[in-house]
Amino acid sequence: MASVSQRRTSSPRELTRAGDRLSFIYLERCTIHRDANAITAEDADGTTHIPSATIGTLLLGPGTRVTHQAMSVLGECGAGVVWVGEHGVRFYAGGRALTRSSALVEAQATKWANRRTRLDVARAMYKMRFPDEDPAGLNRQELLGREGQRVKDFYRKEAARVGIPWHGRQYVPGDFTAGDSLNQGITAAAQCMYGIAQAVTAALGCAPGLGFIHSGHELSFVLDIADLYKTEIGIPVAFEVAAEDPEEVGARTRRALRDRVNETQLLDRCVTDIKKLLLPDTDLPGDATDRVTLQADRGLEVDSGRNYGDGVVW
Incomplete structure (x- = not known):
C-alpha cells in the first residue's frame, strides 16, 4: 500500500461530484492535523497538504489518527467524516453528511x-x-x-x-x-x-x-x-x-x-x-452555503430568518 507522500497530491478517490465540492478522500496509516485552513496527512515519508474546502467527506481508514484541530477545520468547512475499514469495506462510525442539503x-x-x-x-x-x-x-x-x-x-x-x-x-x-x-x-x-x-x-x-x-x-x-x-x-x-x-x-x-x-x-x-x-436526473446542491427555508401551506417554502407574526401573506 502506497504511503500518503507517495500518492499524488491529496490522494483523492472521487466517488461522485455535485458541483466542484462533493468528493470523498480516503486516508490510511497516517496522522491527520491542521495547518491554517488545510488538513495535513503525515506519515514516515512526509506530509501532504489537503485544502479542507475541497473535501466533501473524509474516509478514515486503518491506522489513522486525527487531531482535535483537524476535526475543527473539517467541521468549519462542512466536511463529513466517516471511520471505515480498508477501502470502506467496513463501517465503524460517521459524522455529518457529505452535503448540507436535505x-x-x-x-x-x-x-x-x-x-x-x-x-x-x-x-x-x-x-x-x-x-x-x-x-x-x-x-x-x-x-x-x-x-x-x-x-x-x-x-x-x-x-x-x-x-x-x-x-x-x-x-x-x-x-x-x-x-x-x-x-x-x-x-x-x-x-x-x-x-x-x-x-x-x-x-x-x-x-x-x-x-x-x-x-x-x-x-x-x-x-x-x-x-x-x-x-x-x-x-x-x-x-x-x-x-x-x-x-x-x-x-x-x-x-x-x-x-x-x-x-x-x-x-x-x-x-x-x-x-x-x-432523485433521478437531479444534481444535489454543490455549494457549501446553508439554505434554510420554512414550510408553508400548499407545499410552499418561504425564507427563514424572518418574523411572520405581522400577518405577512405569501
Whole structure:
C-alpha cells in the first residue's frame, strides 16, 4: 500500500461530484492535523497538504489518527467524516453528511411514506439487480419470490463455475462458524457489502432505517443497497475464494472483496445508484452555503430568518 507522500497530491478517490465540492478522500496509516485552513496527512515519508474546502467527506481508514484541530477545520468547512475499514469495506462510525442539503433524504422519506412509490423503488432495485427481467406490475410477494429463485439459481451457477459442491445456504445469525467454509465466505462477503453501503449512506445523509425492501431495522435501507451488488460482486468473490482453499475463508474473502471493490469502483456506483433511485436526473446542491427555508401551506417554502407574526401573506 502506497504511503500518503507517495500518492499524488491529496490522494483523492472521487466517488461522485455535485458541483466542484462533493468528493470523498480516503486516508490510511497516517496522522491527520491542521495547518491554517488545510488538513495535513503525515506519515514516515512526509506530509501532504489537503485544502479542507475541497473535501466533501473524509474516509478514515486503518491506522489513522486525527487531531482535535483537524476535526475543527473539517467541521468549519462542512466536511463529513466517516471511520471505515480498508477501502470502506467496513463501517465503524460517521459524522455529518457529505452535503448540507436535505434534498436526498427528503426524497427518500417522500418515496418511502407512500405505499405506491415505495413499491416503485423496490421494483427499480429489482431491475438494477436483474436487468434482463421487467418487474413492472409485480407485487411484493412476486418480487420476493422471483428474487429468491434467482439467487438460488445463482448459487448453483457459481458452484458449477468454480467447480465446488453446493449444499444450500446455511446461516445462523450470530454464529459465523455454523455453516461450512463456503457459507462462511458468503456471510463475510455480505457483511463487507453492508459496511460499504452504510458508509455511502451515511456520507450522503440518507436515512438508514427507511428501507424499500427491508423493514423494521435501523439499517433497512443499507441492506437494500448492499443487496444490489450481491449476485454481481459479493457471491462470486466468496465462491472463488472458497474454491481456492477452504481455510480461513472469511478473512481471505474480506481481502479479496476489498480488491474487487477497488477494481469495480463500487463506491462510485453506490452513490450513482442511490441518486438514481431517489432523485433521478437531479444534481444535489454543490455549494457549501446553508439554505434554510420554512414550510408553508400548499407545499410552499418561504425564507427563514424572518418574523411572520405581522400577518405577512405569501
